[in-house]
Amino acid sequence: MRLVITNARVIDPTQKLDQVTNLYIARGRIAGTGNEAPEGFTPDQEIDGTGKWILPGLIDLQARLGEPGSHYAGSIASETQAAVAGGITSICCPPDTSPVNDSQAVTELLQRRARQAATAFVMPIGALTQALKGERLSGIYSLKQAGCVALSQANNPIQNSLTLKNALEYTVSHDMVVMLRSENKQLKNDGVAHSGPVSTRLGLPEISPSAETTALARDLILVEEAGIRAHFSQLSCARSIEMIAEAKKRGLPVTCDVAIHQLHLTEMDVLGFNSLFHVSPPFRSMQDKQALLMGLKTGVIDAVVSDHTPLEKDDKLLPFGESIPGISGLETLLPLLLKLVQEYDLDLMTAIRSVTESPAKILGLKTGSLEKNQPADLCILDPEGFWTLDPQEMVSEGKNTPFKGWEFVGKVEQTFFQGRPVYRNPNL
Amino acid sequence: MSSRLSSPNIQLNELGKLHHFLTLEGLKQHHLVEILDTAESFINPNTNEIKKVPVLRGKSIMNLFFEPSTRTRTTFEIAEKRLSADVSSLDIQTSATKKGESLLDTLWNLQAMQANMFVIRHAQSGAAQFFAQHVAPDVHVLNAGDGQHAHPTQAMLDMFTIRKHKGDIFDLKIAIVGDLLHSRVVRSQIQALSILEAREIRVVGPKTLMPESPEALGVHVYHDMEEGIKGVDVIIMVRLQNERMTSALIPSEKEFFKLYGLTEARLALAKPDAIVMHPGPINRGVEIDSAVADGPQSVILEQVTYGIAVRMAVMSIIMSNAAQLTQYKTEQASLELDENSTLKVNLEEK
Amino acid sequence: MTELNINVDTLIEEICAQLQQKTILSQSPKMIGIRTGGEWVAQKLHEKLAFSDPLGVIDISFYRDDFSKIGLNPTTKPSDIPWEVDDQHIILVDDVLFTGRTTRAALNEIFDYGRPASVTLVTLLDRKGCRELPFQADIVGMSLECNKTIKVTGPEPLKVTIVDPATLNSKEEIA
Secondary structure, rough: OOEEHHHHHHHEEOOOOEEEEEEEEEEEEEEEEEOOOOOOOOOOEEEEEOOEEHHHEEEEOOEEEOOOOOOOOHHHHHHHHHHHHHHHHEEEEEEEEEOOOOOOOHHHHHHHHHHHHOOOOEEEEEEOOOHHHOEEEEOHHHHHHHHEEEOOOOOOOOHHHHHHHHHHHHOOOOOOOEOOOOOOOOHHHHOOOEEHHHHHHHHHOOOOOOHHHHHHHHHHHHHHHHOOOOOEEOOOHHHHHHHHHHHHHHHOEEEEEEEEEHHHOOOHEEEEOOOOOOOOOOOOHHHHHHHHHHHHHHOOEEEEOEEOOOOOHHHHHHOOOHOOOEEHHHHHHHHHHHHHHHHHOOOOOHHHHHHHHHHHHOOOOOOOOOOOEOOOOEEEEEEEEEEEHHHOOOOOOOOOOOOOOOOEEEEEEEEEEEEEEEEOOHHH | OOOHHOOOOOOOOOOOOOOOOOOOOOOOOHHHHHHHHHHHHOOOOOOOEOOOOOOOOEEEEEEEEEOOOHHHHHHHHHHHHHOOOEEEEEEOOOOOOOHHHHHHHHHHHHHHHOOOOOEEOOOOOOOHHHHHOOOOOOEEEEEEOOOEOHHHHHHHHHHHEEEEEHHOOOOOEEEOOOOOOOOOHHHHHHHHHHHOOOOOOEOOOOOOHOOOHHHHHHHHEEEHHHHHHOOEEEEOOOOOOOOOOOOOOOOOHHHHHHOOOOOOHHHHHOOOOOEEEOOOOOOOOOOHHHHOOOOOEOOOHHHHHHHHHHHHHHHHHHHOOOOHHHHHHHHHHHHHHHHHHHHHHHHHHH | OOOOOHHHHHHHHHHHHHHHHHHHHHHHHEEEEOOOOHHHHHHHHHHHHOOOOOOEEEOOOOOOOOOHHHOOOOOOOOOOOOOOOOOOOEEEEEEEEOHHHHHHHHHHHHHHHHHHHOOEEEEEEEEOOOOOOOOOOEEEEEEOOOOEEHHHEOOOEEEEEHHHEEOOOOOOOOO
């Protein structure tokens, strides 16, 4: 199908493009941008993009898709639907499925289910160790062959330093990026909230920032020694950002991301014991949040993720400390990012880059772009569209979001995946 | 938009009176004073015994202890029976599963048995509030201790004890010695003392037993015992639990006693008429010397009696407020009816 | 609006005279006043009759039968009976006897302290014909019609105010 979207503001960080122009799609790929159609192009369909923006389909480096296994809500079908409702067309799925994705079989299952859903591109992240236990290595080569784009331990960081060192050294030869969540389990000490005035008042078991920073320090050194490309996931402390900046200055091939909700909420939001605000890593202090935002503005933080964790209602209907941490965040990744642009002085190009060009680069891919011949993965946004979040109206099966009632400016109208429309906003 | 801005005080009913008793946070001085004053009425001034009164006859109170505690549960049972209420108690062992169904379903099944009030003790901070948010509107929840968060009745009986001996909490200097980090009792005591405008609240103990930001509670932290209890009017010793030794928070009971144990020599540093309190059970030779625990300045044994009276006070106040709210609503409803019928009359006259 | 000249002191004298006729007076009776009005009346009687044992005071808030409707009185104070109730002859004093429910509550409370040998009920004023329970006073200062509402203020001076509901005005005080 040949499609032209006319007169829209096309924003593409990979081409440093921000221009009102036309965009042409043919045979599932971008045929070009510009006021003149490419040679021999006659559209079957024309969409008037006046007043709208076109963004590359977002790439989310961390989103759980509910299967295989039943400890998360939803399925690949439902959650990829949720993704495209949020303008996201490529999703990295962490290995904490059930069974754990430490084998070719599970990787292929994920890809098969994704192909059946045919809604978005699912990129499995393989488990670095078997069953994520942090002891024996997974079959790294098989995982790579099967199509894993990266390796990680999800939320089960390897505690034993020797094991981590060996795992990194082994992986180097396979040229795969390792995503590491830095957390020292003993320092975490079964805490559930950031150690600060709120945890003090509420008597919630505390998590000191040192749980993250000491682990990060160790991880950075081991990463440097192994010479591996490492990506640090979901950082939450100001000090962590300093350490990454330092590492980058020394020339280490490291990148990092932050969960979008960490850029909006702090420990103060935990004050009512509302388990919708229970996340891991926890919401930290205002100073930490400001450091994260600054890190994003200056490029120390490369990418922003949703850390999508769809949960059943019962998993949150518990006292704070017993509830499962996590937010159903696919549909609020882009809106919350745009809010930072609108209200917190984040540069638009930087914001879009953090969910398109940068994640692609981190994975060593060339996607996240609207360049000619790229797959036509894109979303059309109404930048003035005003809406309020109602969890019950969310597409995801997980309704666990603390952003209920938040007002947003900027509405995804349509999303295309490989040139096919896969989402149309029902409230148009 | 964030949770803290949007939650009204779930403990108070529409008339601003106590409906649940979950924590002292968010309560005003008059709420606390009402409890203390009402508690007086339950004590026979001549014998110091707790009276039995028929006030809650026909009301049903259920004690749900998810965290076992014979002492506290027995105290509550005695208080409830002294109010002539129907009492039942359940010791519920929390199962390993974390499914919401079992917790809330347990509650809803119990509610079907027509309890007017649940007294709940649970290992999770915030559990009492969680229950309060899910009970029917005419059911009341009383927090008997939730995780490390709050133990409001204990704090109130401690305030009652102080008031008995010192007249008023206003302008007093109090030192609380021991484990603040893990203690819901201390958190609640600090809140009570704040609301009642104590002049100075000191917390004394090793750094490992202090939370990250004690200033957030409005207390002065002392790591030196001698400095900490100098010139205070009240000393509250808090129990040191065994688990603290195993996680390298303090080396041993012996060392704790050397540094923080309340001996007669240390007691002499406080005001000469200072009183010594302990929520119990006491560890002799760990927090406190036997000589002091049994000495003339110790009011530890009285705290038990007062505990029953204070709990009786909280329960009767809550039930009383519920009765008055119902009465108020009935009156409002009939006023509206009157207005409507007046309106009708006017229309007819036209 | 208001009517009757009620001289409280005269009533007190009357009651004392009647009490002196009773045999229990020679049996070391103990006096209990019902808070608050009954307590004030009892204080006057207690002084006039020069009882040696201290005056007992009971607050019936926890014994009322209308708790489910009106809850607790915010000014509840502890009851104080500073002697053993068992085998005592008790003189129970109230200011106004109306429906009889206060008396019922007071008796219940006294019996929770012990088993008295006898209870003699004394009331300053009796609103005749208003009884809802079968109680009558042994000694009455003065009887009134049921439809008058009475307000007692004190302790010094001890005054009785009568409110006539027909006129919807309260304020007359008569000493």
